[in-house]
Amino acid sequence: MDIAGDFSVLLGNYGIFYLQGIAATILLSIVGTFGGLALGIFLAFGKKLQPKGKRVSVQLWQWPIKVFCQAYSIILRGTPMMVQAILFKYGTQMLGVKWTEILQGVPVFNGWMVAGLIVITLNTTAYMGEIIQAGLNGVDKGQVEGARSLGMNDLQILFHVTLPQAIRNSIPTIGNEWIVNIKDSSVLNVISVAELYFMGNSAASKGYRYFASYLIIALIYLTLTLIATGILKMVEFKMDGKKSKFRFINVLFHYKTKEA
Amino acid sequence: MSLLEIKHVAKNFDDTVVLKDISLNVEKGECVTIIGSSGSGKSTLLRCINLLEQPTSGEIVFDGVNILNKGVDLNHVRSRLSMVFQSFNLFNNMDVLSNCVIGQVKVLKRNKKEAIEIAERNLEKVGLKDRMHFKIRDISGGQKQRVAIARALCMNPDIILFDEPTSALDPEMVNEVLKVMKELAANKTTMIVVTHEMDFAKDVSDRVIFMDQGVIVADGSPDYIFNQCENERLQSFLTRRHRSPVERIKEQPNLFHSVTLGD
């Protein structure tokens, strides 16, 4: 077996496959993470509703939302994304949706990409809901009372006091979801989303160069997750206003930065 | 008509009775202190006035309106009755200035520029104008409490409610906060102060209220409360509080002994 030879053939003849795969994987992970965060905020609100003891007219709309959000969270976190993707594919096909006709011919976005984006976003939403809920619970009640004593209403308190702090405190966990998404978007190959694993597999099958091709995509995944980790550390670093210098090498070796 | 009239207010938490038939009037410009032992219901009374707690029964008439009535704009009432908390309760995601601006912009609908001017003026009043761009976590406890007072002042409240504003502070920071409060009192700010600082109650307030087990036991001038009133519960509270730590140790001969013996 000539691995070096396989490498040069794969990268030389099929380099564009990997590049497209990288673009698709980055797109899936970013849309999935930010879309999931946005929807996850609503999911967290839904789960935090407290209809008990309220007026009947309020209970009438709050109960269904709360139950829906809780069920959503349990079901989507309790089943594999691969299975969710397949169910989504066949379910929507039965309803007559033709995913491959949407954005036909647009690079990266064509084929099953739109379906993939929806699946990864809906899946991430469930996890983000948990993260934001924990973040909201973590903001001390005193600040809420402080805001209330000034006359701020619940929405104002949410948007100006609790939510910004919940998100800020959750950035490490939110970032972790991004890294998980970079890796786990690979399962979307089951519905033919042309992400990195799918493209690497396609390149490999052209000449039976499987080991070399999977090694290439493994290295690419590793590089992507390391870069993502670095970006996240940098963001945290900036937000904490730390005085010491940020060094990318620290990311690789998990050096702890000293508390200010 | 008084600015604030509390009439027969009671408050239960489930089965626990915390306030029983509290009646109390506060005049405009008055500085009222509330003293009493831990658990007597002082905080709960303040929180009822600010509507952070809903009284179980009674009336709270503020500026002629019973604020417990249905249809009263809760947030509007709260903005006129600012509260300063023992634990500061500042917004950690904002700097000092924004803490003072947000309520003005969101609740009073002042424009940003005006709100900033007012905030700067009030921060100057509490001696913190030079800290206005600091993050909350970068200032001391005494400074935090002064920011909290400035934040309350920015709302131009009719009454400021203080719930043990110096109890969470290191001793060396207590005076900087008391000084600000004294100035407010001197300027005839209407304030209700729950405190364990007996000197403040004695020297600064116009009126002292002693609470015990959810009722107002004594209500009068500082001179009346500290020198004349002979109520037994008040006397026992005052003597307990007035003894210095050294005196308390001296009362326990065994403890005192063991200290000297070890020498």
Ligand SMILES: Nc1ncnc2c1ncn2[C@@H]1O[C@H](COP(=O)(O)OP(=O)(O)OP(=O)(O)O)[C@@H](O)[C@H]1O
């Ligand atoms: N949310 C609540 N639920 C149940 N009980 C409560 C609640 N808040 C206060 N209490 C009870 O009410 C009583 C009075 O509490 P409060 O905080 O008003 O006392 P306080 O006079 O302010 O005491 P301290 O000097 O310790 O602050 C206490 O026995 C307390 O346990």
Ligand SMILES: [Mg+2]
């Ligand atoms: Mg208290």
